[in-house]
Amino acid sequence: MKKIVVLGSINVDIILNIARLPLPGETMAMSDRSTAGGGKGANQAIAAVRAGADTSFIAKIGQDRSADFMLDTFKYDGLNIDHVTKDDKAGTGQAYILLDEKGQNSILIYGGANQTITTKNIQNASETIAEADCLITEFETPLEATIEAFKIAKENNVLTILNPAPAKTNIPEELLQLSDIIVPNETEAEAITGIKVTDEASMVAAANKLHTMGVKNVIITVGANGSFYSLGEKSGFVNAFKVNTVDTTAAGDTFIGYLASALDADLSNIEEAMKFASKASSITVQTQGAQNSIPYVKNVNI
Template identity: 55%
Template sequence: MNKVTVLGSLNVDTILRFKRFPKPGETLPLTGKSIAGGGKGANQAIAAARSGAQTTFIGKVGQDQEGTFMVHQLTDSGVDDRYVLHSDAANTGSAFILLDSSSENRILIDGGTNQQVTPTDVEAAKEAIVDSDFLIAQFETPLDAIVRGFEIARAAKKRTILNPAPATKAVPTDLLAVTDLIVPNETETETLTGVHVTDEYSMIKGAEKLQALGVENVIITVGSKGAFWMRGTDHGFVPAYKVHAVDTTAAGDTFIGALSAVLRADFSNLSEAVRLANRASSLAVQRLGAQPSIPTKAEIEAAERI
């Protein structure tokens, strides 16, 4: 069983459903509204735990009902919440997810306490990082905290996985220097490298540019098409499973969490881990909501037998 620590965000998601996105100045009725747990960090941690990893979370919530709700979302899925801090300086993070009838989404985020995670907070969780096989982070918490977490992991010879989302060009070189695996989607790849991802050739060029920035192992996810991987000079493309998607909100987070649960520390099974992560993601997109959609290990195994 892999041990995974996730440093990241916790958001309460408000999901607004409608037939189509309104035009400027237009008013349209909702077809549905729901509340669910979210945040890229929390999604990835829950996906890792439900996929069988022993998972710990590092993050921060407010002294509010939303914070209590988010901690319960973690613990109900078996995630260790010892390093989830409570702050009265801001509210728990929140997100508003706009979802049309074709399952296209647009997301607005209020970072709240996610933006208050500090390097000192990460230092306090050093024991969990050192005891893990993998440390995962995204860009919904401050970069200096992520850099410190990755430095601790690298010093302890633990593997680091960076999901550079939301996309930003200002990725510190000292963060990339301590990143073992980077997992952007096609948009994030273009932001980081300038390569417009359209086919396998451009995926190779994008991955090579990411390697030139200092990260040897790369996965580029391309939505319903699948995922491209590169390890050293080896590379390949793993097609996605064809399903009817109803909500793609947590698809990428499910992919990363499930990947971390089965990936070997030497990345020798990277291609197979990507395939299993694709399977988990394909189950998630068939359900509504971020965390409610994330499958369990038993569900993934059952789908593998079909």
């Protein structure tokens, strides 16, 4: 069984259903409101464990009802939460998701306890990281902690996957060089490289720019169109599965969790792993919400 560690965020998602995004200064009614577990780190960890991987999570929560809600979810799925700690001042992270009738979303984030993760928290989890096959992280927790975790991973030959989301324009060179695989979507790829991703030629150009910045391997996801990979001399495109989209929340996180669960250490099965991840994502987008929409591996058939 693949051992995966995820360093990342925990948010309670407040989903606000609206016909369309409001204009500046506009007041409009919602058609519905719901609550679900979320946070990019938590989503990726849930995806990995539901994909069948032995998954450990490094994260922080507050001392509030939201924390209890999230811990119950993690325990139900069998996620290792030995390194999910509580902060005595900051509250559990929150995300406010504006979801329109076409299934597209805009998200506002309150970082809360997610922003209190320190290098000490990472060092306390160093043994867990060292024993893993793969370490995943994103940008909803402090960069200092991310770099420390990736250093420990590389010292122990652990595969590192960086999901550069939310998008950042100035990623430390050290972090890029510690990343075995970077997995941005088209918006994030443009933010990092300055190259607008619109077709395969621009995907190649963006991937080449990322290679020059120090990243060995690149996967660029482009939503309903699919995903592009560049492993230096080898590159290709994997088409998405066509489905009726209800909500794209957690689709990218599902892709990454499932990808890590299937990917061989030498990346020799990159296309097969991406196809598997794409299938899981296509199931996620057919249900509203984040973690509740992430499928179990028994339901992912390709």
